[in-house]
Amino acid sequence: DFNRADGALGGNWGGTEAALFDVNSNRMRMPGTNAAGLAVYQSALSSDDADVSVDFTCHGTGGAYTEICARVSSASDTQAGGTYYGFYVEHSGSGCGVEAIVAGSFTGVASGSLGVTTGNTYTLRLTAIGDEITAYLNGVAVFGPVTDTTIAAGKYDGRRHVTNSTDTFSDLFALSDVGGGSFDPPDLPRGYAMSPRIRELLRR
Numbered sequence: 001d002f003n004r005a006d007g008a009l010g011g012n013w014g015g016t017e018a019a020l021f022d023v024n025s026n027r028m029r030m031p032g033t034n035a036a037g038l039a040v041y042q043s044a045l046s047s048d049d050a051d052v053s054v055d056f057t058c059h060g061t062g063g064a065y066t067e068i069c070a071r072v073s074s075a076s077d078t079q080a081g082g083t084y085y086g087f088y089v090e091h092s093g094s095g096c097g098v099e100a101i102v103a104g105s106f107t108g109v110a111s112g113s114l115g116v117t118t119g120n121t122y123t124l125r126l127t128a129i130g131d132e133i134t135a136y137l138n139g140v141a142v143f144g145p146v147t148d149t150t151i152a153a154g155k156y157d158g159r160r161h162v163t164n165s166t167d168t169f170s171d172l173f174a175l176s177d178v179g180g181g182s183f184d185p186p187d188l189p190r191g192y193a194m195s196p197r198i199r200e201l202l203r204r
Contacts, residue, residue, distance in 0.1 A: 002026050012171050015040035015158065027057075030161040038079035040158040042073055053136075053159045058091050058116045065090045065162050070128045071154030079160050080104050085151055086160060087126040087135040087143075089116060098126070098135050098143050101177040102149035107150060109133060110143040 002023050004010065005117035009021040009028065022032050030037065050069060056066045067088035077084065080106040089096045097111035114137060116122060125136035131152075132142035 002028050004121070009039060012042050013039050015041045016076050021159075021161070028159065034162075036079055036162040038069065038072075038077060038082060038084075038158055039158045040075050040077060040156050042075050042156075044075070045157070046155070048155060049129050050154045050157055051125070051127045053123060054159060055121055055123050056073045056089075057121045058089075058118055059070055064092065065095075066124065067160040067162075068124050068126050069201040070126050070156045071151045072156035072158050073094055073151075077156070077158075079156055080103075083151060084154060084158070085126065085133060086107070086146075087123060087124055088140070089114060089122070091116065091118075095136075096142070098133060098146065100148060102150060109148050110135070110146050110152075112142065114142065156159060 002011070003026050004023060006024050007021060007022060008201075009018050013021070013028075015038060019034055020037035021039050023029065024031070028039070050070045052068050052070045054066070054068045060083075065088050067086040069084040069086045071083075071085050073083040083102050085098065085100055087096075087098050091150050092116050094113035095111075096114045098109040100107045100109055110179055123136075123138050125139075127134045127136075129145075131146040131147050131149045133148050134141055134146070136142065
């Protein structure tokens with residue numbers, strides 16, 4: 001995503017707070033001190049189900065964290081006034097969690113602790129499939145699937161950063177449209193039944 005010359009974030013990134021970010025050494029960066037912002041990927045998905053992932057490098061600064069966001073309600077949402085699900089990891093300490101933000105009001109969905117090490121690169125992944133929200137660190141599910149119905153719709157995804165005293169870097173952003181197609185679940189052998197919930201998910 002960020003293999004281009006240093007400068008404005010550009011590419012397919014935008015939103016009200018995109019100017020707070022830039023590209024530096026082929027990575028997304030939020031430079032400066034005491035800054036917070038949300039950059040939104042400007043291509044809308046065809047459904048409200050999403051699978052979002054990002055690689056980020058931990059810099060170990062207290063008060064800073066990286067968050068990936070799914071079901072962002074619009075291409076111009078802001079970090080403090082938008083609507084979206086987020087999976088965050090602190091760069092110093094061990095705090096992490098999933099939260100639902102609705103018009104800037106934050107509600108915890110799941111929380112816990114993870115030890116991350118300064119200088120190491122980690123992969124965060126967040127999936128929102130129907131009312132099931134799952135968060136992964138380096139391919140391992142750390143929260144979920146958690147059932148949450150706070151945010152039912154939102155076809156954009158993005159990155160939220162908070163920095164305290166130094167730069168926050170991330171490397172690779174990827175998203176996939178989980179829905180957007182039709183699929184007829186197969187017939188099962190006589191004597192077996194498929195639950196309505198599984199049938200519904202297979203049709204997404």
